Amino acid sequence: MRFSFSKKLKIIHAVAEVSPYSKVGGLGDVGYALPKAIARLGHESIIVTPYYGLVRKKGIKKEKLGYAESIKVGDKEFPISFYKHISIDGLPIYFVVNEELYGAHQAVYRAIDDESLRWIVFNLAVIELIKYIKFEADIIHAHEWHAGLIANYIKTIYKHEPIFQKSVTLFTIHNLYHQGTFFWQHVKKETYDKGTGAPPVDKKFRRYINYTKRAVLYSDIINTVSERYAKEITTPKFGAGLDQYLKRRKNRLFGIINGIDYEIVNPAYDKNVYVNYDVNSLEKKLKNKKHLQKEVGLSVQEKTPLLGVVNRLTEQKGFKLIIEALPTLLKMDLQIVIVGSGQKSFLKFFREVARKNSSKIGVYSPFTEKMASRVYAGSDIYLMPSRFEPCGLSQLISLRYGSIPIVHHVGGLQDTVTNYDPLENTGNGFVFTRYNKDELLVAIARATESYKYKEKWNKTVYRAMKQSFSWELPAKKYIELYLRALKIKNHQKNGS
CATH class of the missing domain: 3.40.50.2000 (Glycogen Phosphorylase B;)
Structure with a gap:
């Protein structure tokens, strides 16, 4: 061009x-x-x-x-x-x-x-x-x-x-x-x-x-x-x-x-994260994870994949789909942190689930930039199953912070997130094509299984953080x- x-x-x-x-x-x-x-x-x-x-x-x-x-x-x-x-x-x-x-x-x-x-x-x-x-x-x-x-x-x-x-x-x-x-x-x-x-x-x-x-x-x-x-x-x-x-x-x-304005959106400079880090100091990202788990009341488990969600609590952003998948997710070896404001019925539901499953799910509302940054920095995986998404900035932020996105194959998510291939060790996220609970659960299962293989996972994180989506x-x-x-x-x- x-x-x-x-x-x-x-x-x-x-x-x-x-x-x-x-x-x-x-x-x-x-x-x-x-x-x-x-x-x-x-x-x-x-x-x-x-x-x-x-x-x-x-x-x-x-x-x-x-x-x-x-x-x-x-x-x-x-x-x-x-x-x-x-x-x-x-x-x-x-x-x-x-x-x-x-x-x-x-x-x-x-x-x-x-x-x-x-x-x-x-x-x-x-x-x-x-x-x-x-x-x-x-x-x-x-x-x-x-x-x-x-x-x-x-x-x-x-x-x-x-x-x-x-x-x-x-x-x-x-x-x-x-x-x-x-x-x-x-x-x-x-x-x-x-x-x-x-x-x-x-x-x-x-x-x-x-x-x-x-x-x-x-x-x-x-x-x-x-x-x-x-x-x-x-x-x-x-x-x-x-x-x-x-x-x-x-x-x-x-x-x-x-x-993304990397002068502002960058874990190396972000004043809101617990510990600043960059692509060459990923061990500090683990410190952010432990701090986040403590702050939202989760059990501190280094090896358990932590899924972050930072978004408006609306149907468009995929929260209805997350609710449908939740009974299965609660049985999986993972934790979830949700930060956002929006539809009261969604917030009430997730707070009630978090109250009953406090070691696995943490909910923080209303939305604040401070907590958003901490979730990006502390999570291993970023969950963004939008029904439709014109562009999406959250997945771009998650990539720079080394939180690997799970996305629906639609709109700007399709243009920015490529599906992970374990054989070729390519891709920067996990993508599902059909908008339903089962497809979402498969994508989450793929991500959490891939997380176990630390050498390949760290290469994926490194690749994601090195990508540039600057203005x-x-x-x-x-x-x-x-x-x-x-x-x-x-x-x-x-x-x-």
Whole structure:
């Protein structure tokens, strides 16, 4: 693959979460790491995100811009201002300020009746910021549904604005199952968003705006976070009701796997692990295992394989499958540590099982970065049986920490984890293809049996930790995608 970087690009990233300011999940990691990696390639990369109450509490150094206008949605006006902050890596981050919608609340996302209003205002504020600072963007990069209306507005209400005439809009799908402030499966026919024209502003209809659908229809180019997932979402099985629209635009749909920032995600530097280690000091990983076993109340057993799970407690992440497999797992010579927040019924179930089997299962909730790091460092095997997975960052982290992943052969997991072959001594994990309890149990049995053969196992750990999934290559692929999008737009403009 060839990359041409002779043109210095100007890119603006609109994203709901930005680590370390407002991270909720993997989107927050991408929201900072990708712009950072692109900037390191010599391009101008800026970020726009809301100024939540939790950001204010961090007390960051910032400059207030002179903009003081209001954005009208329906019959109500919302005063908007902007803060500019320069990150430790020199990245300009612009915060959208409105006390009612963002500043008065500590949460990034809110389960309220008119949550859609917050994101309508955010999308419009991004556009107004571009105009105000006169940022002649080559690329307006909208991440996930929260920024999904930007292309829609630029192609409708703002279509005659001179500053947007040369800009290309790119929409990144991080998880197609999230399309707005509603569950797409539950939308009734009378509230179904056709996705045409400017987004509705009436409260009765705006709660049903399908942000993702409108982004798919109006963006110049679309990508998702793995090559496999880009293909999967054009099918009814994974398309979440939008497969027909994605299939029509498959020539503008691409997949780029996410990366990991190894300056942050690295057992050699991670301040949260018990003992720092690297690929040349694997004996220290065993110390992490013993510390973890003690902390979560497991019996300290050096030779028993310890399975780690760090994820949202949802059906998508495979917890229903784990529950089905649990009666058999409790009879096997293994231990399990689960760290996460999410569905209350799952948490209640696992806590009850852990109470009755305290030497074999440990549960820690709510999720914390500290405990997540300790599970990655202390576990021998990482369990990630997602039903579907757009990209997945957890398996990439587990590889760097030397916790060998067990994954379902789907999406980004398929693109990053290769099945272990004991005869050839190749592969970096254990993969099952059919999504059922028996297949999962076979994969776990293969992993725990392989763990007994320490010489080969350590070679697998060494191979996993030496792999690089840094942001450098994905950033280059994004630059290539940006250039391709600009080329397409120029051809359309010239009528060729």
